[in-house]
Amino acid sequence: xxxxxxxxxxxxxxxxxxxxxxxxxxxxxxxxxxxxxxxxxxxxxxxxxxxxxxxxxxxxxxxxxxxxxxxxxxxxxxxxxxxxxxxxxxxxxxxxxxxxxxxxxxxxxxxxxxxxxxxxxxxxxxxxxxxxxxxxxxxxxxxxxxxxxxxxxxxxxxxxxxxx
Numbered sequence: 317x318x319x320x321x322x323x324x325x326x327x328x329x330x331x332x333x334x335x336x337x338x339x340x341x342x343x344x345x346x347x348x349x350x351x352x353x354x355x356x357x358x359x360x361x362x363x364x365x366x367x368x369x370x371x372x373x374x375x376x377x378x379x380x381x382x383x384x385x386x387x388x389x390x391x392x393x394x395x396x397x398x399x400x401x402x403x404x405x406x407x408x409x410x411x412x413x414x415x416x417x418x419x420x421x422x423x424x425x426x427x428x429x430x431x432x433x434x435x436x437x438x439x440x441x442x443x444x445x446x447x448x449x450x451x452x453x454x455x456x457x458x459x460x461x462x463x464x465x466x467x468x469x470x471x472x473x474x475x476x477x478x479x480x
Contacts, residue, residue, distance in 0.1 A: 359424055362433050367417035374410025375463055379403060399471045400464060407463030411456040416448035418455060 328335075338344035348356050383392075383402040392398030423429070423436050430436040440447050 363417050363421035363424060367414050367421060370413045370417060371410055374413040375406050375466075378409040379406035379463075379467055382406060396468060396471075399468050403464040403467035404460060406467065407460035408456065410463060411452065411459050415452050415455055419448050419450055 330336075336344065336347070338347065345357070379402050382405050383398070386392045386398065386402065387394060392401055419440060420433060420436050423440065424433055430439065
């Protein structure tokens with residue numbers, strides 16, 4: 317599904333003669349398989365897996381480490397305000413860590429502009445380091461609230477259902 321969304325969203329940016337103009341997902345899938353082979357459906361899986369691993373590091377490890385450190389230093393309390401601060405920082409860290417992977421994943425999934433992930437990384441790097449963070453603000457606006465709500469709800473559940 318994700319590759320299809322990337323192609324459809326990126327299609328409007330293409331010159332009219334180069335657009336895919338898929339009618340629906342089944343049309344898009346069958347045309348991609350016919351013209352590019354079934355492997356094209358899995359384009360971008362590597363960067364997506366790397367992104368998922370780093371997302372977990374950014375959200376889970378950063379939240380726990382920040383919470384432990386700020387509690388030990390008595391900067392925050394073990395309350396909703398403290399959980400908000402730590403989850404806000406975790407959401408920001410996760411976005412910073414994963415944004416380069418998102419950029420590469422999106423570019424690779426949009427089509428056959430690159431022969432592979434490494435060519436995409438090199439081409440993006442040639443645009444400058446900031447190019448790996450294109451779309452950072454929308455990604456942060458999407459990810460941070462989800463991270464904040466997840467951790468605040470988890471902490472509430474931990475209080476309601478303490479570990480035995």
